[in-house]
Structure formats: structure tokens, C-alpha cells
Amino acid sequence: QMEVECLALKDLTSPRKSFSVEPEEDGGQSDQKENVCVERKRSTPLKPADSTVPAVPAVPVLLANRKGPAPDLTHVTPIKQAALAEPWTPTANLKMLISAASLDIRDREMKKVLFRPMENDKDKPAEDKEADDSSQEDGEKKPSRKQKSLGLLCQKFLALYPDYPPPHSPIWISLDEVATSLGVERRRIYDIVNVLESLSIVGRIAKNSYTWYGRQPLAATLEELQRRGREQGYHLQMELSSDGDAGNAGSNRKDKSLRIMSQKFVMLFLVSKTQTVTLDAAAKVLIEESQDSSSHSKYKTKVRRLYDIANVLTSLSLIKKVHVREEKGRKPAFKWLGPVDFSSSGKNSNNQDFRKTKMARHASFNVAPPSVTVLRQVNSAPSSPRCHLTGGKHSPIGPTSSYLTQSLCISVQMGAEPLGQVRCSQVSSAETSSGLPVQQRAAESQSSSKEHAQPSHYLYVPNSAGLNSLNFLIPAGQPPASVALPYVLLPSAAISQYPLLAGSVQQQSSDNPSGLGFSLPAVVSPAHFMLGAAPYSVTAAPEDSNLPCLLSSSQTPHTPKETAAAFSKAFFQTPGTLGGVVAATAARRRGSAQRRLDVEREGNLSRAGSPSAQV
DNA sequence: AACTCCCGCCACGCA
DNA sequence: TGCGTGGCGGGAGTT
Numbered sequence: 033q034m035e036v037e038c039l040a041l042k043d044l045t046s047p048r049k050s051f052s053v054e055p056e057e058d059g060g061q062s063d064q065k066e067n068v069c070v071e072r073k074r075s076t077p078l079k080p081a082d083s084t085v086p087a088v089p090a091v092p093v094l095l096a097n098r099k100g101p102a103p104d105l106t107h108v109t110p111i112k113q114a115a116l117a118e119p120w121t122p123t124a125n126l127k128m129l130i131s132a133a134s135l136d137i138r139d140r141e142m143k144k145v146l147f148r149p150m151e152n153d154k155d156k157p158a159e160d161k162e163a164d165d166s167s168q169e170d171g172e173k174k175p176s177r178k179q180k181s182l183g184l185l186c187q188k189f190l191a192l193y194p195d196y197p198p199p200h201s202p203i204w205i206s207l208d209e210v211a212t213s214l215g216v217e218r219r220r221i222y223d224i225v226n227v228l229e230s231l232s233i234v235g236r237i238a239k240n241s242y243t244w245y246g247r248q249p250l251a252a253t254l255e256e257l258q259r260r261g262r263e264q265g266y267h268l269q270m271e272l273s274s275d276g277d278a279g280n281a282g283s284n285r286k287d288k289s290l291r292i293m294s295q296k297f298v299m300l301f302l303v304s305k306t307q308t309v310t311l312d313a314a315a316k317v318l319i320e321e322s323q324d325s326s327s328h329s330k331y332k333t334k335v336r337r338l339y340d341i342a343n344v345l346t347s348l349s350l351i352k353k354v355h356v357r358e359e360k361g362r363k364p365a366f367k368w369l370g371p372v373d374f375s376s377s378g379k380n381s382n383n384q385d386f387r388k389t390k391m392a393r394h395a396s397f398n399v400a401p402p403s404v405t406v407l408r409q410v411n412s413a414p415s416s417p418r419c420h421l422t423g424g425k426h427s428p429i430g431p432t433s434s435y436l437t438q439s440l441c442i443s444v445q446m447g448a449e450p451l452g453q454v455r456c457s458q459v460s461s462a463e464t465s466s467g468l469p470v471q472q473r474a475a476e477s478q479s480s481s482k483e484h485a486q487p488s489h490y491l492y493v494p495n496s497a498g499l500n501s502l503n504f505l506i507p508a509g510q511p512p513a514s515v516a517l518p519y520v521l522l523p524s525a526a527i528s529q530y531p532l533l534a535g536s537v538q539q540q541s542s543d544n545p546s547g548l549g550f551s552l553p554a555v556v557s558p559a560h561f562m563l564g565a566a567p568y569s570v571t572a573a574p575e576d577s578n579l580p581c582l583l584s585s586s587q588t589p590h591t592p593k594e595t596a597a598a599f600s601k602a603f604f605q606t607p608g609t610l611g612g613v614v615a616a617t618a619a620r621r622r623g624s625a626q627r628r629l630d631v632e633r634e635g636n637l638s639r640a641g642s643p644s645a646q647v
Numbered sequence: 648a649a650c651t652c653c654c655g656c657c658a659c660g661c662a
Numbered sequence: 663t664g665c666g667t668g669g670c671g672g673g674a675g676t677t
Binding site for chain 1: 652
């Protein structure tokens with residue numbers, strides 16, 4: 033956050049505008065407070081628990097002692113001791129992994145995950161304290177408006193999918209399921225999806241069906257918006273927001289306005305010299321639309337919408353709230369944090385650049401990343417009504433899907449050589465007992481499926497449900513080690529659809545020159561479950577060691593940091609989403625019949641730019 | 648009081 | 663008709 037703040041200030045030194053921008057107040061002291069909040073949030077179910085909800089494991093406290101010193105296996109006290117037969121096992125590994133990461137980084141990750149920059153401000157230690165305590169048990173207090181904010185919801189949404197999914201294996205999204213897993217009504221999801229669609233982060237396929245593209249198309253989309261913004265003269269009417277629109281904007285359907293608005297809003301940033309847009313100005317410009325008339329009442333509405341959009345953009349770390357100071361006081365405004373200069377290389381090359389930059393971060397990895405392949409679903413708990421987690425085709429989706437106990441068998445391979453297998457199982461506390469059997473069977477089926485291993489890379493485990501904990505267990509000295517990942521909560525929906533989702537390592541910080549790094553604050557960049565980034569190989573376990581050793585890096589000592597960070601980030605977010613998850617399942621089940629994907633029509637989903645389509 | 652913006656009613660349009 | 667969408671604005675929570 034600090035970085036962002038600085039960035040904002042720095043960038044503003046150049047503009048010759050008469051106003052100044054000041055970041056939302058929330059100095060450094062927020063640090064302390066944030067931590068407090070983190071704890072609170074993590075332990076407070078977002079949604080009031082529903083009696084119909086099968087017991088879902090409480091959010092793990094793996095980070096509980098994240099303030100503590102470095103790697104100390106003794107601290108490794110998994111919350112889910114339950115099914116942990118082996119005393120030295122699972123959590124220990126994870127702990128190690130996590131410990132490997134610098135503490136501060138971890139903290140940051142947490143913050144990023146849970147807070148939006150504009151979210152916290154003046155803090156009141158006292159009250160916070162209070163709230164903190166209460167949350168402990170009576171987690172059913174009042175969600176508090178903030179906790180239900182679109183921004184937070186959006187973060188959770190984003191956490192469900194990887195920023196950079198494998199280019200050619202689109203991720204299918206069911207709004208229905210998303211709504212269910214996030215425990216909100218559909219209506220809210222529309223809001224989010226609409227703006228995401230306006231940026232081509234997702235694309236509509238059919239009713240209830242969307243495709244997740246992630247951030248790949250973002251650069252191109254933004255560039256396009258910038259172009260359009262310029263040719264529409266937005267850069268001119270920008271500051272002196274008042275003048276009517278250039279008449280462009282083929283305002284056709286009155287609907288889709290949120291999408292259109294979102295794009296226009298973004299355009300304003302992209303053509304703005306200061307990259308700062310006041311709420312007021314944006315509203316004015318956006319009102320033009322068709323024909324302004326009852327401009328006043330419209331203004332209010334526009335502003336409301338603008339806030340909605342701003343919230344998701346903030347979640348994407350594309351903008352940040354600030355204030356511009358003017359003679360008459362300060363006005364709320366937003367500052368663009370995303371990329372602005374697309375001039376560099378040719379058109380699409382932007383993505384490439386971005387990718388390259390990303391890759392560069394891992395330059396230290398001298399080895400090609402091993403690939404992890406989900407071989408098959410192994411089993412489901414007895415109590416599970418159904419479990420789909422198969423070799424990959426679209427399994428039935430709908431109201432029946434829920435978070436179930438399931439197990440995955442993953443093969444880890446380096447290049448063509450299999451390094452080992454990983455068993456990944458999800459267990460709800462209530463079903464803990466069945467955990468072992470599941471794993472047992474999982475282990476049995478391993479061998480036969482090795483050859484199926486595909487070259488896919490990472491196993492992506494959406495953690496929307498709040499991965500309770502991830503435990504690695506690699507019996508020391510076991511060559512193609514076997515790793516157990518008990519208790520990983522896997523949203524069946526996501527898995528059933530995309531068993532082999534790729535996840536990239538986390539992008540990080542502001543060192544990204546391209547500006548496409550989106551670091552940020554709120555970036556909840558998803559649950560990237562990177563099993564063994566480059567140097568990590570399951571085989572790394574010292575053959576004589578007796579300690580649970582896992583994914584230790586044998587060549588690049590410092591790398592663990594990054595990966596670990598990714599891990600922590602990936603696994604410790606979206607705490608409160610558990611509450612309603614399963615429960616909500618039944619919520620909206622009507623008309624499941626028509627929920628079939630009619631992917632046919634709507635053939636006009638022309639990827640990037642689809643939303644706006646014609647000028 | 649000014650900001651924010653959640654909530655959900657209900658219109659729209661397609662199947 | 664039913665249902666997925668999503669415009670819209672009342673009014674409540676925050677600052």
C-alpha cells in the first residue's frame with residue numbers, strides 16, 4: 033500500500049493541473065490495525081452460518097503465528113489435527129514452506145488479500161479490539177456493511193480464478209455457482225461480471241455461463257479502450273467535465289450500461305494526463321450517453337454506478353481512491369494504477385511483454401518448472417452427495433454441486449520425468465474421519481495413471497472456499513515421493529470443470545516496469561496453487577533426512593521465498609466465504625433444467641472487445 | 648450532512 | 663409465461 037501511495041504522489045508531481053491528489057488517508061499506522069482486522073475477518077464467517085450447512089472446517093490458523101520467528105517446526109500446530117495420523121507430517125511441511133517466505137511478505141499478502149486500500153482509515157484501537165474479541169465466537173454478529181461490499185465480494189470472486197489461466201484452456205464459470213459459493217444473490221454477481229466483462233477478463237458465453245480469461249487480455253483491452261477514448265475526444269472533455277459528449281457512443285441498448293459505463297470510466301483514466309479522474313467528472317461525462325435530460329437525478333444514479341464500478345476496478349488494483357484538492361475543498365477521485373503506455377512494441381506484443389516481465393521474476397529459476405498434473409479424482413467421502421472431480425469433462429453442475437470431500441492424485445513431473453505424485457484431498461471437519469480412507473485409495477490408484485500425465489503445469493486450486501490448510505508430506509528419502517495434501521478444500525465446481533488449471537506464480541510488487549504488474553493491494557490474486565515452481569522438486573528430499581521435507585529447493589536457496597509467498601497468498605485468503613458456501617447451495621435451485629449451457633448462439637463473443645463491440 | 652453503496656423490486660427481452 | 667438480466671433508486675451505514 034505504501035508503495036502505491038508513493039506512486040500516487042510521485043506521479044502527481046508532474047501534472048500541471050491545479051489540483052493535487054492525496055491518497056486516502058491511512059498512513060502507516062494502518063499496518064497495525066490491519067493485522068487486527070485480519071484476524072478478525074478470518075475468524076468471522078461472512079455469512080451467518082446456516083444450519084443446513086454441513087460443517088465446514090474452520091479457517092485454519094496457519095498464519096496465526098506468522099509473526100513468529102522463522103521456520104520452527106514445533107510451532108506447527110495445525111488446526112486440523114484431527115485426521116493427522118502422522119505426528120510429524122503435513123502441516124510441518126507447509127509450515128516450512130511458509131516459513132521460508134519472509135514474514136513481512138506474508139503479512140503483506142494477507143493484507144492484500146483482505147483489504148482494499150480505501151477500506152481502512154482512521155482506526156480506533158479500542159473498538160477494533162472489541163469487535164475483534166466478539167468475533168471470536170459469535171461469528172454471527174452483523175456482517176457490517178463493509179464486509180458485504182461489492183469490492184470485497186469482487187475480491188473473493190477474483191480469488192476463485194487464476195490471473196493467468198492457461199491460454200488455451202478457458203475456464204468456464206457458472207454465475208450460479210459463483211453466487212452460491214460466495215454466498216450472495218446473483219444480482220451482485222452480475223455487477224461484478226459486467227465490469228469484468230468490460231475489460232475482457234471474462235466473456236459471456238451463454239446464460240449463466242461465462243469464460244474466465246484472466247488478465248491476459250487486459251493489456252490489449254486497455255490499449256483498445258485508450259484508443260477509443262482518444263478518438264472520442266475524452267481526453268479533451270476530461271478535466272473541464274461539463275461539455276456534452278462528442279455524440280459518439282452509439283448508445284443502442286439501454287442495458288449493458290454498466291459495461292459501457294465501466295469502459296468509459298476506464299477510458300477516462302487512460303486518456304487522462306494525470307490518470308486521475310474525479311467522481312464528479314466521470315459522472316458528468318458518463319451522463320451524456322443517449323440524451324441527457326433529467327440530468328440531476330441521473331447524476332445520482334450514475335454516481336452510484338460509478339462507485340460500483342470503482343469498487344471492482346479497485347479490487348483489480350487498476351485504480352485506487354484518492355482525493356483531488358481544489359479551491360472549494362476536496363473531491364473524491366480515483367487514480368489509475370494500471371498500465372497506461374501501450375505504445376511500446378506492436379499491438380498484441382503487450383501481452384507478451386507482460387508475460388515476459390512476469391517470467392523475469394522467476395528468472396532465478398534456472399530450471400524449467402515442473403508440471404503438475406491432476407491425474408484423476410480419487411474418491412469422495414461417503415457422505416458426499418456427489419463428487420465430480422474427474423478427468424476433466426464438464427461434469428454436471430448446478431445446485432447439487434457443493435464442497436465435497438474429494439481427493440486428487442497429482443503427478444509432479446519435471447519435464448518428462450515424473451517426480452512423484454501428490455495426493456490432494458479435501459475434507460470437511462465433519463468428514464474428517466473419512467479422510468484417511470480416501471487418501472488410502474488415492475494412493476492405490478496412482479501408479480496406473482502415470483502415463484496420463486499431461487504437460488499441463490500447475491494445479492490450480494481455487495480457494496474461494498477458503499482452503500483450510502494445505503499440508504505437504506513427503507516422507508523423507510522417498511524418491512518419487514508421495515505428497516499428501518489433506519484438507520484442501522476444493523470447490524467442486526471449479527475442479528470439475530478444469531481439473532488442470534494453470535496458475536502462475538504470483539506477480540508481485542511494484543518493481544514491474546511495464547506497469548502491468550498490478551501488484552496490489554487488493555489483488556487477490558487467486559489461489560494459485562503452484563506446486564513446485566522451478567527448483568522445487570519433490571525429489572529434493574534429502575535421502576537420509578528424517579524430517580518431513582518438501583519442495584525444498586536444491587539449487588536456488590532464495591527461491592522458496594517467492595513460492596512460499598505465493599502459497600501463503602493463495603491459501604490464506606477469502607476467509608469468510610465458507611459460511612454460506614454449502615448452505616447456499618440450495619438457495620437458488622429453481623429452473624435447474626434450463627441451466628443447461630446453450631453455448632451455441634451468442635456466437636458473437638468476440639473475445640477482447642466483445643463487450644463494447646461496435647463503436 | 649455528505650458520502651457510499653447495499654438491497655432487491657421490477658422491467659425487459661428472449662426462449 | 664417463465665426466467666435470466668440488470669436498471670434503478672430508496673434508504674441505511676460510514677465518514
